[in-house]
Amino acid sequence: MLSPAMPDLRALELLEAIVRTGSITLAASELGITQQAASLRLRRLELRLGRQLVIRAARSSQLTEEGAAIIERARPVLAAAAVMDAGLDEILAGSRAVTVAASLTIAEYFLPQWIRSYAAGGGDQRAVRSRATNTRDVVRLVAESEADLGFVEGSEPPRGLRYAFLANDELAVLVAPDHPWARRGHISPWTLAAMPLVTREEGSGCRDVVMAALLAHGVERSALAAPALELPSNTAVLEAAASGVAPAVISTRAAESYLQDRRLMRIRVDRVVFQRQLGAVWKQGAHPSAPVARALLQAAATMRPRS
Template sequence: MDYRLQVFVTAANRLSFTKAASELYITQPAVSKHIQELEDSYKIKLFDRKGSKISLTQAGEILLKHSRNIFEIYRTIDFDMSILTKERQGSLRLGASTTISQYVISPLLADFHSKLKDIKVNLRNGNTEHIENALINKEIEVGIVEGQSKNPSIKYTAFLKDEIVLVCRTNHPLARKRNISITELETLKFLTREVGSGTLEVIEHSLKKENISLNKLTIEMQLGSTESIKSYLSSSDCVAFMSIHAVNKELKNNELMIIDVDNLAIERYFYIITLQGSQNALTALFIKNLIKHYNLKL
């Protein structure tokens, strides 16, 4: 039954029997067989099938919720029992928003692995909205995100300070000025991240305090990753607000430059997120190491 539930959860997460089979290293007919056996056992359909596409039924949604809870308990049992033998084994599912996963968290994960080699860490990358949803759906145990949103079911702990700066290529016409007034922002062409991005949310919040609406800015393009924005900037006259962590290398290599905006400072914190009232021993250990790595006092 446990393995059938594992197959079911994988298929439910992927919404594809073929992708579930690939992830579990079994055949697609084997996935179908396990799902069929579950449906026969509960006497109800778990998936609606329309050609090659599948979606969860109401029964499937209920089983997915309970299955996630079951596997969360198993992970907690595995880690708690390993502590008794001083082995500290287990698996941790971590989520990080794009800026953090690409530019901040790698040294931390390397440090964590060097201390606890038997803890397997699975890192999920996505924008802040995706990571928060993954936490609420119990697809991860802990996340690190950017942004201003506050979901009441999530505990937010300020973790690391960040600054968002306005950048452009070094041979941009603005390069001679080095700083501009806040009203000049409306004369520029911008690249931004997609809706749901924590960085975009913080920018919009900060500009609003200065009576500037994001809608008043000329947005040439919305792009789905920080790397694509940097690449676009290198061959265009656009500008972009970006995390200082994301452009450190380009600033050092003189590929991008910062344009100061008078009377505008966009600062934020990255946040550690866990579900309210829910933190197992492994999650607590990871957070403790994260705090120690950055010499923080939370």
């Protein structure tokens, strides 16, 4: 049975913080309460115990002999409470659904496999809520804590976020079989740059990689033609290219069935390889904080797409 004089944990935390900081004001700031609230908490504890526990001074405060004896005995209790808090956080985080944002190529061709692998390992796939968008928006969602984990495409990791490489993904220039390029089989980087393309919207990883690769091979930014058509999905881009609207540059994975059915032809670009990284991003820590997000990332790393 607890003694009527047993202090509550918050009061003990305040005493321990006063020992560390030497100040009621600094202790209050560390605990996220006002100085007035800390003083009131301390007065209530002293009245409850009938003892002065803190010697207050203008510049600093220190515990009395009895206050020091109480906090010495309280430290194991505070440590156990901290372990309990961490355990509760882990339990609650483990049962909380996580939001995963993925670029369209990853969302369409890889994320379903990763979620199945996560579920096969004992995870609850109902705890994963996915959002498909472009890479730029994935980075924003993770940076603003609207997504716990993101999967992105690009030529380099985004700044300000933790990053794990998963695989390389190759892009290809694709044209309809009756396009003039189909007879040639290859073109120069400058020919590609001058051609209006069917492309994804601005902010997509695919579009950024194409532009970066052409600029790296000496093509002037001013020589890059404006898109012939901007579309919101890989399938829409592939269908437009197959219909002869304009050439497209898109992931070879997304284009596999179109190439097999010869609805599209692959065109080589002299001395240029369009390659991007597929990777995972999260906000902080060596690993994502939510257990579901960590397990899903492990499933993605285990089932690396072929390079």
